[in-house]
Amino acid sequence: MLTNTDWLEYRNVHSPDKEAIVDKSISYSYEDLHNRVNYLSAYFLQNGVQSGEIVPVILHHHSQFIITVFALWRIGAIVAPLSPKFPETELKKLVLFLDCRVYISEETSEFDFVNHKKITPDLTYKKSFSGNSLWNINKPGGAIIIFTSGTTSIPKGVLISFDSLYNSFTAISKFDNYGSHDTFLASLPFNHIGGFSIIIRSLLCGGTLLLPQNTSHGGILEGILKLNPTLISLVPTVLNRLVKSGIKPNPKLRSVYVGGASSSESTIKGALKAGYPIIKVYGSTETSAMVCAYRPSLITGNINASGYALPGNSIYISDQYNKPAPKGMEGEIVIESPALFTEYFKNLEETQEKKKNKNYYTGDIGVIDSNGLLTVFMRRTDLIISGGENISPIELEKEIAKLNFIKEVYVLGVDDDDWGQVVVAVFTTNNNNIPENENVIRQHLLKSLPSFKIPKFFIQLKHIPKNEMGKPNRNKLLKIILQDVRLNTSQDREE
Incomplete structure (x- = not known):
């Protein structure tokens, strides 16, 4: 040695x-x-x-x-x-x-x-x-x-x-x-x-x-x-x-x-x-x-x-x-x-x-x-691994929650053949400006986080489903997310 x-x-x-x-x-x-x-x-x-x-x-x-x-x-x-x-x-x-x-x-x-x-x-x-x-x-x-x-x-x-x-x-x-x-x-x-x-x-x-x-x-x-x-x-x-x-x-x-x-x-x-x-x-x-x-x-x-x-x-x-x-x-x-x-x-x-x-x-x-x-x-509960990068959902949730129009936000990873997982942010708001909200959130995150951490998809809901403990129901959210047609399209994440 x-x-x-x-x-x-x-x-x-x-x-x-x-x-x-x-x-x-x-x-x-x-x-x-x-x-x-x-x-x-x-x-x-x-x-x-x-x-x-x-x-x-x-x-x-x-x-x-x-x-x-x-x-x-x-x-x-x-x-x-x-x-x-x-x-x-x-x-x-x-x-x-x-x-x-x-x-x-x-x-x-x-x-x-x-x-x-x-x-x-x-x-x-x-x-x-x-x-x-x-x-x-x-x-x-x-x-x-x-x-x-x-x-x-x-x-x-x-x-x-x-x-x-x-x-x-x-x-x-x-x-x-x-x-x-x-x-x-x-x-x-x-x-x-x-x-x-x-x-x-x-x-x-x-x-x-x-x-x-x-x-x-x-x-x-x-x-x-x-x-x-x-x-x-x-x-x-x-x-x-x-x-x-x-x-x-x-x-x-x-x-x-x-x-x-x-x-x-x-x-x-x-x-x-x-x-x-x-x-x-x-x-x-x-x-x-x-x-x-x-x-x-x-x-x-x-x-x-x-x-x-x-x-x-x-x-x-x-x-x-x-x-x-x-x-x-x-x-x-x-x-x-x-x-x-x-x-x-x-x-x-x-x-x-x-x-x-x-x-x-x-x-x-x-x-x-x-x-x-x-x-x-499963690699560490909740930790998202996308394209070989470790991404903390809690860090993203805290940053998104800083925006005044956000009521609730939940970030999770969805399995993907190309990336391993893709990052998805599900949120509810105080307004109905769906296209504008997504762009505002994305630009807000880019000011403080590297591009690989930015969610690939943003999905605005009327409410986030919860379990009996009052926590986001991950299984129900995954079903909602997988129904989103954008997940079936090919989009290149910025590298």
């Missing part, structure tokens, strides 16, 4: 000439990458970045992001990747939550946070870092903080250690036999654990990371066609479009990981028929990405299964008394793994609720058959 080892320094010693990153027309060997990281480490130190402090990194999906992260790790900082696509209001909320002094962003970024020093990476700086690397040194803190949406609008910063990142890599590497010949398409956003872990896998196995033009669905499809990766990770939305496009897998492609949303049986079957080597995976930010994997087959069936526990991990189903349930019984999925997160940043109560006796209580519902194969039925 590479304990107390600078992973990039290790690669520089053992395979300096190996191609590490291909970013459009630019290629970096591991030696090139090591040297650039050294320069940027010195630059950050000169600009006052300190070991042990949390540093938000708000950069686009380019090699600059990777060099910045590695440079911060080399001087002992904790990285918090944030998407530059988020509205300034959301970025400000997260930066304030992190209690940080400095943040990293591009020179052209329009946002500016008072009382926080902005540092723009200078990749032309040539003074080399001369100290001892603090990358992966055992110390309080961690490697990264990844934000994930929970079932409330309060941000959940998941603190993950270097050991957990390494153990996550080891598990999937043993399953899928990674090697230096592998090329990884960076097909998921870096501020998500799914995207960030692709960087780690490529580095630790000495492979090559391929950066697409952008992370839009079109950009990913183009990257698959032109870059010919051996390994790709896709949300079901992109996989579905890939199959519908008629694009055939290149001969080098050996694994397509599908996770991040509930993939429909028709999508998986279509991909298998087209010849794509599908591996279904299950995991979360709290498990440092995937802890289950499975190669579905048109012959053996079990298309809807989520996977077997990866090497070094164990999974069981908890019954209503928090005891291991018999095989075949439905219940909460509990994970024991060396890749578990350290804590929820500034949230001891939820950390203690979710982590007990080295186990992570996911809140997800599933079943394990007699052979140990896990099938996930």
